[in-house]
Amino acid sequence: MNSLSPLPRRSLLGLLGAAALAPVAHAQASWPDRPLRVIIPVAPGGSLDILGRTFARAISPALGQPVVAENHPGAGSNLAFELVARARPDGLTLLVGSDPLTINPSLYRRVGYDPVRDFAPVIELVRAPQVLVVHPSSxxxxxxxxxxxxxxEGGTMSMGSQGNGSIGHLAGAVLTQRTGVAFTHxxxxxxxxxxxxxxxxxxDALLVTLPAAIEHIRGGRLKALAVSGLNRSAALPEVPTIAEQGLPGFDVVTWQGILVPAGTPEPVVARLNAVLAEALAKPDVADSLASQGFDLRGGTPQAFAALIREESARWPGIVRVANATVE
Structure with a gap:
């Protein structure tokens, strides 16, 4: 064949496609080329802060860049949510998201983000039930x-929560809705x-995320009566669920995971998912989280996105029942 004869159409299209994809592949291979930051929507010291800092440290070696944890508390976590929603969709700004992301649009009259439209879910990391605890003398x-x-006690029993509109408050509202028993929140x-x-x-009593109470329960300083998930917690297998104690289907749990701004390229989301899943599987990380009462999750961005959609649709009615709207 003459060396100058035309290439077959299929070969030509293949070469053109490879040439077009080359810059994209190079860009993906070089990402990230700058430090990343993990936005934590609460003050230092809580379980969400610990989770964010744990994963910031764990993924830095795999990405070859520093990953800096930044606390941005305020306005019920809305400041952090809005910051990430407005950030450049380059995969360099990560959010440690949790249930307030999907509760707050119903709780606050105005928020500067949409939990479904403005974020690209990367991976769900953990879940944890609420635990109903009382003093050991109860x-x-x-x-x-x-x-x-x-x-x-006719509605005078005090029932605490992490705050107005928190997952514990809403779990208590569902408990009242299902049983007709009122409490003083x-x-x-x-x-x-x-x-x-x-x-x-x-x-008198408290519904709170399990990791916040587990050491007091183990130490005998609190008595655990029930957990709010469909299944018993592996960290407290002797404590029955609310569902198995006469309220089938009762399921109110907190979730925590990583999201990035909407529009972040899918290959970047996929890489972040892979490195975070690898970090979640490390024995030191997994054992530490499990011992605190967290249920380890993982999974695909698509599965996490489905959870965000479901949670966003679930909370408006419950917030109305709880009368928890914030001005």
Whole structure:
């Protein structure tokens, strides 16, 4: 064949396609070329902060860049959510997201983001149930005896939560909706202070994310009556679920995971998913999270996106029942 004869059409198209893809492949291979930052929507010290910093450290070697954890608390986490929603979609700004991302649009009259439209979910990292705890001196020994006690007190039993509109508050609202038993809601600025008040005997009961209370439960300073997931927690297998104690289908859990701004290229999202999944599987990370009462998740960006859509559709009705709207 003459060396100058035309190439077959299929070969020519193949070469053109490879040439067009070459810059894209090179860009993907060189990403990231700058440090990344992980935006944590709460103050230092809580479980979400610990999770964010744990994964920032864990993924840095795989990405070959520093990964800096930044705390941006305020406005019920909305400041951090809005910051990431407006960030450049280059995969360099990561959000440690959790249930407030999908609750807050119903809780606040105005928020500067849409949880479905403005974010690209990367990976769900963990879930954790709420745990119903009382002081060890309480006569309640299970959910039934706890509800009977609350009925006798005619709605005056104090039930704490991490704050107005928090997952614990909404779990309590669902409990009231399902049983007809009312409580006096006492919101705190976080789960830690609420746990301290139950231990001290200043608060009758508390629904709080399990990691915030697990060491007090193990130490006998709190009595755990039930957990709010469909399945028992591996960290407290002796504590039954609310569902198995007469309220089938009761399922109110917190989730935590990583998101990036909408429009982030899919190959970048896929790489972040892979390095975060690898970090989640490391024994030191996995063992630490499991011992705190977290259920390890992982999975695809698509599965996490489906969860975000489901949660966004779920909360408006529950927030109305709880009368938890914030001005």
């Amino acid at each position: 006569p309640a020994t299970d959910l039934a005896s706890f509800l009977a006690l609350a009925r006798r 006492v919101p705190y600025r976080g789960g830690g202070p609420a746990v301290v008040d139950v231990v001290a005997g200043h608060l």
